[in-house]
Amino acid sequence: MYTDDIVVIDKKIDELIKDKTLYNFDTLKQKVALILNGVDMFMVDGVLDLKAVDLYLKKVITKRNEIQKEQEKSKLKLDETPQTKYALIEAICQKCEFETQEELIKKIEELEKKTNFELSEIYKRS
Numbered sequence: 772m773y774t775d776d777i778v779v780i781d782k783k784i785d786e787l788i789k790d791k792t793l794y795n796f797d798t799l800k801q802k803v804a805l806i807l808n809g810v811d812m813f814m815v816d817g818v819l820d821l822k823a824v825d826l827y828l829k830k831v832i833t834k835r836n837e838i839q840k841e842q843e844k845s846k847l848k849l850d851e852t853p854q855t856k857y858a859l860i861e862a863i864c865q866k867c868e869f870e871t872q873e874e875l876i877k878k879i880e881e882l883e884k885k886t887n888f889e890l891s892e893i894y895k896r897s
Contacts, residue, residue: 862894
């Protein structure tokens with residue numbers, strides 16, 4: 772029955788989505804093809820339908836990217852601590868050269884108004 776096949780395939784696809792291993796595009800495509808291989812509804816003239824593989828591959832990549840973005844967002848929220856902010860400000864200021872103490876203070880005041888994400892970007896650029 773096709774519904775049984777779909778349930779099994781969806782379960783295996785969900786496992787692939789939740790797999791924390793980083794795979795390249797071709798490896799993911801091969802893994803999806805292995806999951807779909809042998810299921811009659813995805814076979815055309817005895818060959819696996821590549822459109823079905825691409826459809827499931829898109830689902831896997833989209834979901835894995837969503838999970839990764841959520842993890843990055845939660846990591847950024849954790850990094851919004853004052854200790855992290857001042858560590859970034861200090862690191863940015865150490866990369867710069869200041870002629871006077873006033874320039875340094877002005878730069879620190881300017882950086883204190885920024886978010887940790889903005890500070891992180893400034894640090895990467897400097």
